[in-house]
Amino acid sequence: MNQTLLIIEDNPQNLYMMRFLLEKNGFRVISAENGMDGIQMALENRPDAILLDIQLPEMDGYAVASALTKHDALKPTPIIAVTSYAMVGDRERILAAGATGYIEKPINPDTFVAEIIGYMSNVTCHQEIDP
Template sequence: MENKILIIEDNDQNLYLLTFILEKHGYEVFAARDGIEGIAAAGRVRPALILLDIQLPEMDGYDVARNLRANPALAEVPIVAVTSYAMAGDREKALLAGCTGYLEKPINPDTFMQQVREHLPS
């Protein structure tokens, strides 16, 4: 579990970049393309961390986070919103939905791993 990261992201370029960086640093990456698939994958994979886009097909990231928090087996897994939503109140909305962190897109590849590690269990 400690090196598994689930990315719930529907954009191919964003998914590729996140996966590339994480795998380069030794993490095993799993991907889901929408919220419903992401919830199912989280239950199967039991990741150490979930990176969650907010603007997703089928179910938005806020609903995904609330759903994951309602599952006792996943309630303690850190969820980091990785999103282009950067207006006033967006961070707070993600945190209220159950996210434990918030990163704005576009990500900075030079600081991304440091930001991710802040949310991984020790």
């Protein structure tokens, strides 16, 4: 597949599970444990998609998503929130901050990779239609 995904996640168990599932399906995975490092890695590596936890140290995922979308080089990059924030309004709030997708934790190992691919495909389709 040769696509690179950046996971911004501070929980080692969550990171391990996502990395395992994605690498098993041919993705290259890079990661950051906090928002500032994640933004820097995104700018340096230009990943094909960013998986973003909301509850992060120092800078929450809302601020990270907002900061990522301010960089022209990252505008076409899908940002997929992967979070345990599942209360009414949480999905809308992260989408308003700049995320293009939302997956609730705990993730479902049987559907996780397909969900990621689906969000990446939707963004690619929109980019081809609206260059």
